Amino acid sequence: MPLRIAHIISIAYIFLFISCTSESVISGKKDYTDFPQEQELKAKTILLDTALFRYPFRLHIGDRKAVVLDLHGTDYFFHAFSYPDFRYLSSFGKRGDAPQDMLSAENCRWNGAFLWTLDANKSELTRFEFALSGDSLLRQEAVSLDRDILRALDFVMCEDSTFIIPDYSGDSRFCKVCRDGKLMYKFGAIPTVNEDALQSARPALAQAWRSFIDYNPRNGILAVATQLGEVLEIYNLKDSTHVVCMGPHGEPEFQVSGGYGIPTGIMGFSDVQVTDRAIYTVFHGRSFKDIARDVQNGVNHLDGGQYIYVFSLTGEPLKKYILDHYICGILVDEQRGVIYATDVNRDEPILEYSVKTI
Structure with missing residues (x-):
């Protein structure tokens, strides 16, 4: 089965973890139907000097380096490049069963000169640092996550060297985790108005609201974009405000079958980035019904938004960019006026879009 099809199908089976106990609270809601500005963008392909990727999913920069997460990497999950010229440096995060290998990779985050990675299958965060030569990464430490944290699928780092991890137990929206991996407390709630699901299908509801997150310590904004439906949540951790932005496709939709939640609505967001000025998201908007029909009919389905x-x-809608490619992840460089994107459908997967940033 092609990887991109397997990735889509796997979404239907992600909803299997345990239940919710807290009531859902919406503390400020904004509905949007459109964007005041639209612009079509044409990509420039970044020509790399090496062929490495199977499913390039995420892209992050820091310390004059760019790191690409290959979600289905054969030998390594991460590949480092110099930035902004994208000259290949090294690969790290070896895939395997040895104690220092990784079983899976969900995301990576820069913290100064250090890079942290998340392995959900091992429930482990690992800190890497570039060698003095600047062309390879060295594994510095591994942090095992508290057993009360149910399958971490994303994370961000806070300015106080703690972690925020989405909570898929259903008890809350997030776990605040200290530097040694211990659970400090939970906060937030699923902002649903689906009372039936709250009463009778909380486990499936919690997983249907699986989201991608990003945090900017300079402005204190934590952004949360749902993988299903069209919901963007904005937590301002400096003044404790919380805004829920609901688009035309609304909340994540699902049906319960055999105790599991099966998505029935649309593929929503696949990445989010909080810059100093704005929040950028990748949006798909295609229904699972259409995707399944394409797969059944042998149509070459392009993965991404x-x-x-x-x-x-x-949370005010500012602009919609319409792209000439289907993409999964983005990296916004406001200073240089560019957005880099990953296109898993191409042999040369790194794209560059020139934009006038917000």
Whole structure:
């Protein structure tokens, strides 16, 4: 089975973890139907000097380096390049069963000169540092996550060297985790108005609201974009405000079958980035019904979203970019006025879009 099809199908089976106990609270809601500005963008292909990727999913920069996460990497999950010229440096995060290998990779985050990675299958965060030569990464430490944290699928780092991890137990929206991996406390709630699901299908509801997250310590904004439906949540951790932005496709939709939640609505967002000025998201908007029909009919289904939605830091819709490629992940460089994107459908998967940033 092709990887991109397997990735889509796997979404239907991600909803298997345990239940919710807290009531859902919406503390400020904004509905949007459109964007005041639209712009079509044409990509420039970044020509790399090596062929490495099977499913390039995420892209992060820091310390004049760019690191690409290959979700289905054969030998390594991460590949480092110099930035902004994208000259290949090294690969790390070896896939395997040895104690220092990784079983899976969900994301990576920069913290100064250090890079942290998340392995959900081992429930472990690992810190890497570049060698003095600057062309390879060295494994510095591994942090085992508290057993009360149910299968971490994403994470961000806070300015106080703690972690925020989505909570898939259903008890809350997030776990705050200290530097040694111990659970400190939980916060937030699923902002649903689906009372039936809250009463009778909380486990499936919690997983249907699986989200991608990003945090900017300079402005204190934590952005949360749902993988299903069209919901963007904005937590301002400096003033404790919480805004829920709901698009035309609404909440994540699902049916319960055999105790599991099966998605029935649309593929929503696949990445989010909080810059100093705005929130950028990758949006798909295609229904699972259409995707399944394409697969059944042997249509060459392109994985990814063709839109970048831009919101203000308080949730106002600002701009819609319409792309000439289907992409999964983005990296916004406001200083240089470019957005880099990953296209898993191409042999040369790194794209560059020139934009006038918000």
